[in-house]
Amino acid sequence: RLLTPNIEMAVSRTMDDIEGAYSLVIMTHTKLIAARDPNGFRPLCIGELPDGSGWAFASESCALDAVGAKFVRDVKPGEIVIADHNGLRSIEDHCGTAPHTMCVFEYIYFARPDSIIEGTCVHEARLQAGRFLAQEHPVEADVVIGAPDSGLDAALGYAQESGIPYGIGFIKNKYVGRTFIQGSQAQRESSVRIKLNAISSTVKGKRVVLVDDSIVRGTTSARTIRLLREAGAAEVHYRISAPPFAHPCYFGTDIPDEKDLIATGHTVEEINKLVGSDTLGYLSIEHVQQLAIHSKCGFCTGCFTGKYPVAPPTETMDIVYDKPLSQSNSNKKL
Ligand code: SF4
Known part of the structure; x- marks a missing residue:
């Protein structure tokens, strides 16, 4: 000793x-x-x-x-x-x-938008993700909405870059926890059902761009898109402010087994069909590494690439x- x-x-x-x-x-x-x-x-x-x-x-x-x-x-x-x-x-x-390899998911999902991490405001990084998404995956549409809460800033960035008006598409029940870290499938499905409600006046008869931060199992995405269609959306173009989430995290993020991740073993086109969107576009690895515009550090992107810094x-x-x-x-x- x-x-x-x-x-x-x-x-x-x-x-x-x-x-x-x-x-x-x-x-x-x-x-x-x-x-x-x-x-x-x-x-x-x-x-x-x-x-x-x-x-x-x-x-x-x-x-x-x-x-x-x-x-x-x-x-x-x-x-x-x-x-x-x-x-x-x-x-x-x-x-x-x-090497300094900060978790890039802090900017995409975990951190609060009003935090400044490694010199970059998280809100600014998410706006930038939306701007990049609009450049990578443009579409003709009438309104851009965000999936609450971590998709909202990226949706605003998409709207700014594309010139398509930004709207509030959902009201969120603030008393239900994050769905992807809840235990059973039944628990997750029931919490998705009571978590969100669409605002039909924003989406009815419109071609909607829905911006979200990630697709994990696909349960929440499919339900969210169904809510928009039930509220009268004419088209739903799904845009994700991160690359496909296809590998496990070994650094503290409680995510499902690889076999439960929708991006493992499915192409983008297959995922588009499974979640029920008209088109689907993910942010590229190149752009996700550039969204923290003032940060000088490198990033871990292991859950997207399968290449881990440790x-x-x-x-x-x-x-x-x-x-x-x-x-x-x-x-x-x-
Ligand atoms: S694998 Fe890396 S980027 Fe993905 S959640 Fe874990 S630490 Fe973050």
Whole structure:
């Protein structure tokens, strides 16, 4: 057993042993410690409390705004930041030991639009995704609508680029959770049914461009398109502000098995038929890597390409968690 002089050194030694995605904030009775993995998969930022009264760490800058803290900067990939009575200091031993490959899905879906991550406002990145989509997949239509909530910004970008008017096509029930992370198929289908309602005055008799952030299993997409047709839409042109989601994520995103992903084993034309749209267009990999217009980092695009910045685990997580702690690799130096 190797003792460390303080908790930040223990965090640093633990980071020697861990691969993959993590953004941590650890509190002791005298310190607040933030650590971000060397690839910087997940965001983490530093804020200063009003009147210099202290420090705050958050995954997204919108959380700093909520407590009146001023955004200072992102925690660097691999950096350990310690806030204590002496102020703020860093350990950078792990910085630069891996390429910076932030999860591009943070910009597409996870993060709140009012957050700024790696210098780019998430709302601006989603607008840009919509502009690129309009360039890649133009169509003659009467109105552009977004699937709530994460498709709304991209829909606005599509409308701006194409010149087709933007409309509000759906009202969302705010009290139902995200469907793709709900357990059973029955649960997902019933929550889709009560989650959205179409606004017929926006879509009736119109050629509609529906912009969404992703198609996972296809359940939600098929239901959403059916809602539009039931509300009288003449045509539904489905545009996705990300490439086809065809591979699993090993870095913290709880997505289904590959066999349950609609883009695995189906062509775009087949998916178009399965979800019931008139046409379907996805954003290209080239453009998804350019949508964070002010960010200088690289991106993980593993769930689209199957190429991961860190090698996927060779054993399932069940097996790892079933091991007694004494057999765990991460225990050996502590
Ligand atoms: S595999 Fe996809 S969801 Fe997972 S970290 Fe990479 S880009 Fe993000």
